[in-house]
Amino acid sequence: SAVISQKPSRDICQRGTSLTIQCQVDSQVTMMFWYRQQPGQSLTLIATANQGSEATYESGFVIDKFPISRPNLTFSTLTVSNMSPEDSSIYLCSVEDGGEGYTFGSGTRLTVV
Amino acid sequence: KQEVTQIPAALSVPEGENLVLNCSFTDSAIYNLQWFRQDPGKGLTSLLLIQSSQREQTSGRLNASLDKSSGRSTLYIAASQPGDSATYLCAVRRGAGYSTLTFGKGTMLLVSP
Numbered sequence: 001s002a003v004i005s006q007k008p009s010r011d012i013c014q015r016g017t018s019l020t021i022q023c024q025v026d027s028q029v030t031m032m033f034w035y036r037q038q039p040g041q042s043l044t045l046i047a048t049a050n051q052g053s054e055a056t057y058e059s060g061f062v063i064d065k066f067p068i069s070r071p072n073l074t075f076s077t078l079t080v081s082n083m084s085p086e087d088s089s090i091y092l093c094s095v096e097d098g099g100e101g102y103t104f105g106s107g108t109r110l111t112v113v
Numbered sequence: 114k115q116e117v118t119q120i121p122a123a124l125s126v127p128e129g130e131n132l133v134l135n136c137s138f139t140d141s142a143i144y145n146l147q148w149f150r151q152d153p154g155k156g157l158t159s160l161l162l163i164q165s166s167q168r169e170q171t172s173g174r175l176n177a178s179l180d181k182s183s184g185r186s187t188l189y190i191a192a193s194q195p196g197d198s199a200t201y202l203c204a205v206r207r208g209a210g211y212s213t214l215t216f217g218k219g220t221m222l223l224v225s226p
Contacts (some may be wrong), residue, residue: 001159006156010154033213034211041218042163042202042217042218042219043157043202043204043214043216045213045214046138048212048213080114089182090154092157096212097159099193100159100162101145101147101159101162102147102159102204102214103159104149104156104157104158105154105156105161106155106156107154107157109154
């Protein structure tokens with residue numbers, strides 16, 4: 001199975017600042033997915049990141065707020081920009097793991113104060 | 114639009130009990146269904162993946178069944194242990210050409226010693 005290293009595991013940030021979350025996969029993958037899990041809620045897909053092209057954002061998410069980079073087939077970053085307390089969530093990256101379904105990173109628990 | 118519901122939202126049992134978690138989905142045209150475990154503030158760990166053509170999958174004390182026509186899946190946990198305490202999420206994938214998952218809100222399980 002693929003192994004994803006996600007950093008940071010948690011952070012407490014001031015409103016108005018930005019945080020960049022990194023995910024490193026131990027194998028090459030075509031697509032990487034970024035999810036948000038707000039307190040008490042299930043996971044919501046933010047965007048799909050393909051190497052060499054712009055990310056595809058889901059309804060309600062915009063590139064200015066959640067810019068994504070995908071410089072190669074094993075790495076991606078998600079930035080949460082100009083943060084407000086409403087951005088306090090767990091952010092997760094995910095990849096499709098061959099015939100084994102989807103594998104997720106360990107999550108980034110973000111608190112905005 | 115696919116909707117996934119998990120019942121119960123929370124469950125508390127004494128150690129040693131066998132238990133069943135339920136997942137239902139509104140659109141039976143799924144490609145596969147995946148069960149995950151999530152510890153508080155952490156990422157997701159894949160437990161079982163059931164393809165649409167399969168009826169069940171087993172891993173250790175876990176058994177997941179799928180009744181695609183009725184839009185239901187169950188996760189059976191045998192001889193529960195305190196270490197099983199976590200939130201259990203089910204997610205469905207629409208089709209081979211669709212790479213995103215639709216999640217339920219999860220069942221929070223507490224197994225007391």
